[in-house]
């Protein structure tokens with residue numbers, strides 16, 4: 001009877017606990033929380049997503065006739081060449097200010113089963129991208145400048161239509177123009193080889209810092225608060241609370257709310273220069 005009674009009490013407590021603490025909420029909260037070692041965190045570090053990139057290239061089929069000016073450029077579509085992308089978030093660090101810093105690393109691996117051929121074997125004829133760029137820039141210049149550009153390009157022996165492998169087109173081929181440009185303008189052209197995917201995926205190693213959601217930030221805050229609470233007198237705690245509240249109200253008036261998982265800084269800068277971001281440090285300083 002005593003055993004049964006104990007069991008009854010246990011169930012009663014359990015039932016009560018389930019009503020007061022919603023178990024699904026606890027589980028969901030735990031699974032979907034971003035903290036070191038959590039389910040979401042492990043998932044996020046190495047997302048098990050199958051991302052495939054299919055690439056179709058255009059092959060010029062009448063290079064000679066086109067160069068002689070007899071025919072219009074004729075192209076043939078070749079593809080797909082499929083690459084699988086693996087994304088990892090490395091070196092993730094939870095910062096004390098409720099943000100998370102990490103380095104996204106992408107890798108592309110060729111998938112032969114899904115592709116039409118071996119990109120390292122297939123040769124294609126493509127218009128010379130670098131030469132086209134220079135020519136179209138020269139076209140807008142004065143006649144004299146255009147002549148100078150044409151004269152400078154001549155000794156390089158550059159063909160207007162290149163005969164290269166698909167792999168080189170995607171991942172980079174040695175281009176005399178690009179090599180020269182990279183020595184002349186190292187700021188602007190910081191790569192030695194010209195490749196389409198190579199340029200697209202040129203992440204380098206970026207350090208990204210994102211804002212974590214309120215709940216995670218509060219968890220961290222709570223952990224700090226509990227340590228404080230023990231040896232702070234009630235009066236002081238109250239005044240601190242008031243100050244804190246005051247700060248929050250003031251901040252919420254002047255600053256827009258922080259969105260969950262929004263990017264705080266990218267490589268230490270709040271914006272991307274090549275996406276038109278202009279540093280506004282002086283503006284920020286005035287606001288503060």
Ligand SMILES: *[C@@H]1O[C@H](CO)[C@@H](O)[C@H](O)[C@H]1NC(C)=O
Nearest residue numbers: 059060061062122123124125
């Ligand atoms: C591309 O076109 C050329 C002719 O211009 C041809 O010799 C070559 O085989 C074609 N490449 C592929 C991959 O079909």
Ligand SMILES: *[C@@H]1O[C@H](CO)[C@@H](O)[C@H](O)[C@H]1NC(C)=O
Nearest residue numbers: 090091103104105205206207
């Ligand atoms: C990760 O951190 C280690 C040590 O701090 C560093 O050596 C490594 O280069 C970092 N990895 C990346 C991808 O930045």
Ligand SMILES: *[C@@H]1O[C@H](CO)[C@@H](O)[C@H](O)[C@H]1NC(C)=O
Nearest residue numbers: 095096097099101209264265
């Ligand atoms: C939070 O800390 C990180 C690392 O110390 C820093 O890069 C970031 O700018 C900080 N963000 C805010 C909003 O203070």
Ligand SMILES: *[C@@H]1O[C@H](CO)[C@@H](O)[C@H](O)[C@H]1NC(C)=O
Nearest residue numbers: 061063123124125162163164
């Ligand atoms: C492209 O170059 C390869 C090797 O140099 C050669 O075998 C092939 O005939 C060339 N293709 C064309 C269309 O000129």
